[in-house]
């Protein structure tokens with residue numbers, strides 16, 4: 133790998149810049165407790181996930197689609213017998229998630245500050261436009277980024293499009309993120325560089341049964357380690 137070629141570093145947002153998955157896990161747990169009278173918790177959790185996956189192509193990623201899936205799952209689990217009060221609680225849960233404070237990942241501010249002096253930095257994320265913009269502004273990290281890319285999904289096609297838009301070659305592009313499935317594998321497949329910084333919690337949908345071994349790939353335990361080689 134020739135790191136000296138790199139001109140642009142793109143950072144994933146959720147669980148790379150700030151904590152995200154933890155809020156979803158907590159909401160799922162609360163959902164299962166609320167519905168416990170109708171279905172055992174683990175079963176309810178699986179059913180919720182299946183509904184989320186079914187809705188994904190139509191709704192995309194983010195808290196608002198998640199809220200709709202919570203309501204749909206609750207109706208299914210209770211066989212239509214749930215009280216309005218419970219639906220209200222699920223709607224409130226979603227709103228509460230949208231208002232959570234932004235908690236930065238350790239060392240990310242310093243890392244971005246240093247890297248922004250040497251590279252063009254980009255934020256490249258999936259999810260809901262309004263919510264990702266809200267988090268970016270609240271995070272105080274906006275000043276480090278030249279460009280913000282919020283896409284419906286992170287595919288090889290989307291990465292190629294981003295690289296073309298940035299007016300660079302694949303070899304000049306490095307993606308940093310917590311998901312092997314979204315931030316690493318499609319990036320390596322198009323000949324660009326990808327660094328993985330895992331977060332302690334990974335959504336089942338983002339899990340891959342694959343060991344990544346590639347000359348353009350490295351794995352780190354925390355963001356500040358990037359400064360030792362970049």
Ligand SMILES: [Mg+2]
Pocket residue numbers: 144145146147148309310311
């Ligand atoms: Mg992420």
